[in-house]
Amino acid sequence: MSTELVTMNIGPIHPSTHGVFRMRVTFDGETIIDAEPIIGYLHRGSEKLAEERTYTQVVTLTDRMDYTASMTNNQAYILSVEKLSGITPSERGVWLRMIAAELQRIAAHSVAIGFLINDLGAWHTPLLYLLREREKILELFEMMCGARITNSYLRPGGVFMDAPDEFWPSLNRFLDEMPNRLDDIENLLTDNEIILARTQNVAILDKNDAINASITGPMLRASGIDWDLRHRNPYDYYEKISFRRPLGTVGDNNDRYLIRLHEIRESLKIVEQCLDLIEPGPVQPEEVPFLVRPPIGESYVPIEAPKGELGFYLVSDGGISPFRCHVRAPSLINLTLLRDMVIGYKIADLFVTFGSIDVNMGEVDR
Amino acid sequence: MFGIGLLKGLFTTLKNLLGPVFTVQYPNKKVGLIGALKFHKKSPLEFLKAQPSEFIKSLAGLHEVPEYPSQASRFRGQDFNWFEDRCTGCASCAKYCPLGIIKIETTPGSRDEQEGSSYDIDVFDIDIGRCMFCGLCVEACPFDALHMGSGFEKANEKRKDLVIPVDELRTAEKTPSTWFRPQMENKNYKPKDKGAEIKDWHDVGRHEQPSDEELTERWVNER
Numbered sequence: 290m291s292t293e294l295v296t297m298n299i300g301p302i303h304p305s306t307h308g309v310f311r312m313r314v315t316f317d318g319e320t321i322i323d324a325e326p327i328i329g330y331l332h333r334g335s336e337k338l339a340e341e342r343t344y345t346q347v348v349t350l351t352d353r354m355d356y357t358a359s360m361t362n363n364q365a366y367i368l369s370v371e372k373l374s375g376i377t378p379s380e381r382g383v384w385l386r387m388i389a390a391e392l393q394r395i396a397a398h399s400v401a402i403g404f405l406i407n408d409l410g411a412w413h414t415p416l417l418y419l420l421r422e423r424e425k426i427l428e429l430f431e432m433m434c435g436a437r438i439t440n441s442y443l444r445p446g447g448v449f450m451d452a453p454d455e456f457w458p459s460l461n462r463f464l465d466e467m468p469n470r471l472d473d474i475e476n477l478l479t480d481n482e483i484i485l486a487r488t489q490n491v492a493i494l495d496k497n498d499a500i501n502a503s504i505t506g507p508m509l510r511a512s513g514i515d516w517d518l519r520h521r522n523p524y525d526y527y528e529k530i531s532f533r534r535p536l537g538t539v540g541d542n543n544d545r546y547l548i549r550l551h552e553i554r555e556s557l558k559i560v561e562q563c564l565d566l567i568e569p570g571p572v573q574p575e576e577v578p579f580l581v582r583p584p585i586g587e588s589y590v591p592i593e594a595p596k597g598e599l600g601f602y603l604v605s606d607g608g609i610s611p612f613r614c615h616v617r618a619p620s621l622i623n624l625t626l627l628r629d630m631v632i633g634y635k636i637a638d639l640f641v642t643f644g645s646i647d648v649n650m651g652e653v654d655r
Numbered sequence: 656m657f658g659i660g661l662l663k664g665l666f667t668t669l670k671n672l673l674g675p676v677f678t679v680q681y682p683n684k685k686v687g688l689i690g691a692l693k694f695h696k697k698s699p700l701e702f703l704k705a706q707p708s709e710f711i712k713s714l715a716g717l718h719e720v721p722e723y724p725s726q727a728s729r730f731r732g733q734d735f736n737w738f739e740d741r742c743t744g745c746a747s748c749a750k751y752c753p754l755g756i757i758k759i760e761t762t763p764g765s766r767d768e769q770e771g772s773s774y775d776i777d778v779f780d781i782d783i784g785r786c787m788f789c790g791l792c793v794e795a796c797p798f799d800a801l802h803m804g805s806g807f808e809k810a811n812e813k814r815k816d817l818v819i820p821v822d823e824l825r826t827a828e829k830t831p832s833t834w835f836r837p838q839m840e841n842k843n844y845k846p847k848d849k850g851a852e853i854k855d856w857h858d859v860g861r862h863e864q865p866s867d868e869e870l871t872e873r874w875v876n877e878r
Contacts, residue, residue, distance in 0.1 A: 342753055346751075346753040346791065348789075349753055349789040349791070350753075418671065421677050428727070431727040431730055433729075434729065435729035435730050435731040435832065435834040436730075436731055436788065439787065439788070439789070441789050441791075449835065450729075450834075450837065453727075453728075453729065453840060473667050473670070476664065476667045477668070479660075480659065480663060480664075481660045481661060481663075481664050482657055482658065482660050482661060579795075
């Protein structure tokens, strides 16, 4: 039976929209007929601001784009600057920033899983378990670089300062504990019949659709495509690291949840391998100047951020600040398929799907 | 069987319910008599004499003692620490600040040339209301004069109170963070320890203070 269509406005201030995101949704009863995402409420003009800051000062702007994954944002930007100015980073600096980036991936995926389950209606218990684990990572970051969220840890050529002595025992303790905690989370969520009923075969993303919309990250791998830039286009020292790449089979919300859980386990293994390979030495080459002045040119280095392919396109005119800075933000591009994914499903699936895409509005609007 | 997953989940929550507590009850934690005595390091009688009302509260488990989360020594805190004797007024920090919130005004120094010429600093205002605590000013300082602080409780009612004037910087208690100051980390300095306040500006530099013989060598014998 078809009823009169209702158009409803969801957001921009809504607890389930992970920030300031607005959707104009048309319902037929409870079924979604149309969903139009409206973005731009958190626009801060980071790309324009980058044009009037020096290359090092821009690092502080990248922290605030995807604020659940500051370290990988820093990494993407710094890799681009290094390519632009031809700086060879020092070895220990690269290992340190790989450790930091993988820890950040664990933290970001914890947040993604936690809020996905929170959107399902499991009010805060699983979320707080995961935020508790994230808290330990944030404490490690505080030891490393003095800040928990807005790290600004990386500098052209490596990192600004070696990790302190108390960092390494804490990291080892975390690596020992975390697999057990993940088992806890799996016991709590993976076999839970309510979660399975709500997520399995909901919002299935087809392989071809995903490729055509240039979806990247865990969302693409959940659809069964083996595309991980750490493996396909290794940056830093990822070619020296071996890790498995979990793949989904169906491409539904449950797959997107499981992929993130498995990737946390793989990230833990990557950190352990980094710990074996890291050697003492300088964390930043001596010859890197205070003010980086790259030659005229342009650069783009894509990296595998927790949410997908993240890259900074920088154009230099030979000055101390970028002439143009463009961010390829995975959140924004992954969000473009939301409409196609939710049409035909119920209103309750809308937020679950939105949570499973794992967007961060700070990165969508920049 | 349907429901096994739910039971497994409930068992996990039960395990976590009985596990150790992770939450820090900042700023105050309610404790009983034993916790109160442990905190104040007093015998029950002394505690009863000193604070009778608090003693009765503690019997009901309502006595409040401060509790703070652990804080790394590199924590980029709110109150900047500035050592005037180290500062030459070069304004590197002001140039390097991404937001341009440091204001410096100097006049040519009155100090003797022999001791190293310097500028007198008339204005050194840091508007921490706009500061994002990236620490680039501290990184830029070539003489280790400016340090990040270690506090985080400097809330104010007015925005103009958030501007730290130079007089406050001069007189404030100095417990700098070790952000970008490896020399202090090597000395095992922890800003949150008791009695960690730094009184002598020589203690924060990246070079050891030269002895009198070295100074004589440098300034007298070489000339």
